[in-house]
Amino acid sequence: MRIAHLGPRGTYTEVAALAWRPDAELLPVPSVQAAIDAVIAGEADAAVCAMENSIEGTASIETLDLLAREDFPLLVCGEVVVAIQHMLVGAPGTDPATATEVHSHPSALLQCRQSVARLAPSAKPVAALSTSGAIEAAMHAPGTLAIGNERSAELYGATIFARDIGDERGNQTRFVALSREATTPTGDDKTSLAFTTQHDRPGSLVEVLGLFAGRGLNLSRIESRPTRRQLGTYVFFVDVHGHRDDPLLAEAIAEAGTIAHWLRVLGSYPRWAVEG
């Protein structure tokens, strides 16, 4: 299986792609749109994209906005949740206590500010386009450090000086896999939906959600995003336990379609076990 993902090599998106399909052939591309285009063109079987709490830029918002398009041609066929564990790394032999710079994506630098002040007090933050780009930069600049993940440290032969240095522990990022084909039920699935409601009907969101809750179908995520077309209107993204082919869920979705202004099933896929 060939997976397109936001590159370069060694990003958290690559970590997610390999967590989802350890044997996959990877195709790093410069944007989420490019990953989706690769699947549409048949150059990749799936695209793995950040859905929330992305460490590297606004990929998650890009993903949501693409999924909400009425003519979006792919389906969510999988999910994967990876722990964001930042490592303090550098060329072998570097001494963190005297290092002059610490390279990383600005988000990672913000997330590790207190740890870096403690572990590498003389190191000035330097921005990189990605955490793996940061490690590459540090490997070429003696006496400097980088913040990145374990995989990119391995890729670049960097030494790990401190593990899991985020000031807040327990950060996880959820990614989805997008493909051209629908999945079949596995018995432990989730289904992602997007819908809009009428601006002037405050009750319709609750009505739609009630169709799922009333059938005992667990909602595991809900998010509203303003639409760009009209102020005051929202797209709601909802994940519900079950497969779209399960009779109860199929019934709820059909009814929801009659209440929502617009509704699209983004896909059904096996639930990632760690999400509980």
Add this chain to the structure above:
Amino acid sequence: MRIAHLGPRGTYTEVAALAWRPDAELLPVPSVQAAIDAVIAGEADAAVCAMENSIEGTASIETLDLLAREDFPLLVCGEVVVAIQHMLVGAPGTDPATATEVHSHPSALLQCRQSVARLAPSAKPVAALSTSGAIEAAMHAPGTLAIGNERSAELYGATIFARDIGDERGNQTRFVALSREATTPTGDDKTSLAFTTQHDRPGSLVEVLGLFAGRGLNLSRIESRPTRRQLGTYVFFVDVHGHRDDPLLAEAIAEAGTIAHWLRVLGSYPRWAVEG
């Protein structure tokens, strides 16, 4: 009024602070936590923080996680929505067509990829810690460009070569102002709530939302975030039209408190007009 905000000067957070209180004295600080600490310590009257779709890192997620803490001592006292309009800028006399580098925060570089390829085809992307840091860097490196906002272009005396160059137009970011004191009703307010529901009661989210919808109170935003304490449990962030002192809303909140596992009113504040 003195406003603490994620710095440096010229960031979109500063733009938001000035859109909210044009006469404010600004106190740029290195993190969202530091902005909040400044208010707690009485060094600032309010902290302005990104709530969604942040262009500069994970500030919005940091804000949500801080607000959800049970002992969080501040209240939301205002909101402000600003348009994210990226400008292609540089030192006066620079020719975009032959520029060799374009500096910016990685998120801004990703968001302007197509425009940059068209306007500055020879420019290689270079990461900066912030969009204003990028402009400062470009001003010191002849023949290079930066992507940033109009305010930071003014601050650094940069020339704007192209306006609003985001590949997707219409991006807006919502910020909140946090202070020690509660507001009084204005007649056009919003109230932000955070609550958790029981893991094994799929219907309780819908029950809580129904208390507002059933009273005709418009929900303008809903977002779920996994709690860090327990897998499979979520904090829901909900914005509802009205002030917590309005009788109908006060009644709904009191009832919601009996259904939710935990509920906190994050604050009531005047609605930002542009949100529709």
